[in-house]
C-alpha cells in the first residue's frame with residue numbers, strides 16, 4: 245500500500261504540478277468533482293471583469309466587433325479542437341449538450357432518413373436518451389430509440405440503424421467505449437455516429453479525426469473548467485459539414501446573418517450549428533479557461549489520471565473495504581475515464597459527511613459516490629488524504645446523522 249510520503253514524492257516529480265497554480269482551489273479543500281464542475285481558472289475573474297466593465301459597461305454594442313465577441317465562439321472552438329483531436333474550424337461552441345445533441349441528431353437522422361433506428365446504450369447519460377425520445381416523437385415518422393447494454397452496442401449495429409448515439413466515458417462506471425471499433429462498424433453498416441465527449445474532453449486523449457467520427461458533442465464546464473453554464477461544443481467531420489442541416493437553426497447560423505433575409509441559408513461549415521446570440525460573459529471565461537490546456541500532452545495527462553484512479557481505488561478498498569465500500573466498474577485503469585465510483589449502502593450520507601470535511605465528490609443514484617481525478621490540478625497527496633477522510637467517516641460512523649441524510653435538489 246502506498247504511503248503518504250510516497251504520494252508526496254510523486255507530486256514532486258509530477259510534470260503537471262505547475263499547472264495547479266493556474267487554478268483557484270479553496271484552501272484545505274480536496275476537490276474531486278472537476279468532472280461535474282471544474283475549478284475556477286485564476287485567469288477567469290480578470291477576463292470576466294474586463295468583459296463586464298469595459299466591454300459591456302463602456303463599449304456596449306460595439307464590442308461585438310471591437311472586442312471580437314462575434315467570432316469568439318469559433319476561436320474557442322479551435323482551442324477545443326486541439327484537445328479533442330479535431331481539425332481547426334470543425335468545432336462550434338454554443339448552447340448546452342442537450343441542445344447541440346438535438347441539432348446533430350436531427351441532422352444525422354435526416355441524412356439517413358430511410359433508416360428508423362437510433363441506437364444507444366443503457367450507460368448513456370439520461371438527457372441524451374430524452375433528446376432522442378423527444379426528437380423521435382416530434383418527427384412522428386416511425387423513428388425509435390433502441391437502448392441496449394453497453395457491451396452489446398457493437399453487435400446491435402445492423403443495417404436498420406441510421407444513427408449510433410453513444411457516450412465515450414460512462415458517467416458512472418468510467419467504462420470507455422472503443423471509439424474506433426464502434427465508428428468503423430457503424431460506417432461498415434452505413435450508419436452515422438454521434439459521440440458524447442462530456443466525460444472525455446480534457447480527460448482522455450481526443451481522437452475524433454483518428455477514429456473518423458461523424459459528429460461529437462461535449463460540455464466545457466467539467467474537465468475544461470469553463471464555469472457554471474459555460475457553453476457546450478459540437479463537432480462535425482469536415483466531409484459532412486456542408487451536407488447536413490440541423491432541425492434547429494437560427495440567424496447566427498445563417499450564411500449572411502446581417503442581410504436579414506427571409507429564408508434560411510446555412511453558413512458554410514459548423515457555423516450552421518449556432519442558433520442565436522451566445523452568452524458572452526460565460527464565453528470569455530471559457531476562453532480564459534482553455535488556455536490552461538496549452539501545451540498539454542493528453543496521453544501523459546490521462547496516464548496521470550489512470551494512476552490516480554488506481555491509487556484511490558486500491559487504497560479505498562484496502563482501508564475501507566471492511567466498512568462496505570466496493571469499487572464500481574472494472575479495473576483496467578488505462579482504458580477508462582478519469583473518475584472512480586465507490587458503492588456503499590449509505591453513499592449519499594457518506595458523501596455529505598465527506599463534503600463537510602472539504603472532500604468534494606458527488607452522489608449518483610442509487611448507491612454510488614463519484615470521485616473525479618482531474619490531473620491538471622489534483623495531486624497524489626490529495627488522493628491519499630481523501631481516502632484517509634473516507635476512513636475516518638466510515639470507521640467513526642460520522643455519516644450516521646440526520647443532517648447528512650436529507651437530500652438536496654442537486655446531488
Ligand SMILES: *Cc1c(COP(=O)(O)O)cnc(C)c1O
Nearest residue numbers: 340341342369411415440442463
Ligand atoms: C454532463 C453531461 C451532459 C450534460 O448536458 P447539458 O445539456 O450540457 O446539461 C450530457 N451528457 C453527458 C454524458 C454528461 O455527462
